Amino acid sequence: MNSLSRVVNMLLKEMPAFETLKQADVENRTRITILRRFAKKLDKPDCLVLADRLESCVKGHPCGSMACFRCSRQRRLRLTNKWLDFFQTHPDYVMVTLVFYDEMFPNRHLLGWDLNRLKQRLRKQLERIGFEGPIVGGFEMDYHRHTQKPDKSEWMPHFHLLILNDPVRLKQLRAYMLRGKNLYKRKGKKNRPMHNGRLFDVLRAFTYCFKGIWWEIPQFVNAAGKPKSRKKCRLTDNVLAKSLVKLDRLTDSQLTFTMNVQK
Numbered sequence: 001m002n003s004l005s006r007v008v009n010m011l012l013k014e015m016p017a018f019e020t021l022k023q024a025d026v027e028n029r030t031r032i033t034i035l036r037r038f039a040k041k042l043d044k045p046d047c048l049v050l051a052d053r054l055e056s057c058v059k060g061h062p063c064g065s066m067a068c069f070r071c072s073r074q075r076r077l078r079l080t081n082k083w084l085d086f087f088q089t090h091p092d093y094v095m096v097t098l099v100f101y102d103e104m105f106p107n108r109h110l111l112g113w114d115l116n117r118l119k120q121r122l123r124k125q126l127e128r129i130g131f132e133g134p135i136v137g138g139f140e141m142d143y144h145r146h147t148q149k150p151d152k153s154e155w156m157p158h159f160h161l162l163i164l165n166d167p168v169r170l171k172q173l174r175a176y177m178l179r180g181k182n183l184y185k186r187k188g189k190k191n192r193p194m195h196n197g198r199l200f201d202v203l204r205a206f207t208y209c210f211k212g213i214w215w216e217i218p219q220f221v222n223a224a225g226k227p228k229s230r231k232k233c234r235l236t237d238n239v240l241a242k243s244l245v246k247l248d249r250l251t252d253s254q255l256t257f258t259m260n261v262q263k
């Protein structure tokens with residue numbers, strides 16, 4: 001029994017939807033196929049190297065890539081195992097989602113886009129507000145694909161954080177997230193840059209922070225001229241292949257956000 005079996009057993013019991021190792025392998029298989037198909041079509045050597053890397057990932061020899069669903073599952077388990085006790089004994093925490101609309105960017109900038117800069121920006125702001133206690137969470141992105149105007153499609157960076165429920169400081173954070181630049185970035189649509197909720201289910205909330213899957217949220221303008229979105233779905237193959245190359249270039253610690261935590 002390894003040290004993660006406690007968390008695995010708990011997840012099996014309380015979150016049957018949490019992916020099994022077998023499901024992670026099936027997802028990896030799909031990713032490998034798409035990477036190879038995309039590489040062939042556009043002559044992208046990075047995709048081929050990554051496909052081989054994912055294929056080599058087996059028990060006892062993890063590839064460690066953040067594009068690998070098997071390793072990403074392992075990361076979720078490891079982080080949950082590390083933090084579960086803390087959050088279960090600190091009911092004074094909330095889960096906060098922070099969306100940076102003002103940092104949205106097109107797919108052609110994906111590989112060059114700098115996550116560290118955004119993390120520093122967030123860290124500085126949280127330090128300025130002066131939150132106490134550990135802050136732990138993860139970074140991810142959704143791809144807002146415009147079905148009618150493809151050139152308007154953009155990645156939307158956001159964080160899910162577990163943070164101390166300090167109403168005064170959360171209000172300051174909300175004011176920062178709601179400043180005009182972020183609130184009115186999208187024409188005709190008011191944004192929701194910050195939402196938070198009580199931690200009723202620590203296990204669910206925590207594993208949610210580290211999903212490690214980037215989704216597409218299709219966008220369109222309805223007959224009345226109003227911008228709308230559809231339910232999230234899988235990324236289209238070419239965007240998925242590129243996002244996997246990006247994820248592969250990011251590290252576990254880059255995708256994790258921690259503050260006020262003793263190393």
Ligand SMILES: [Zn+2]
Pocket residue numbers: 054057062063064065068069070071072
């Ligand atoms: Zn792997």
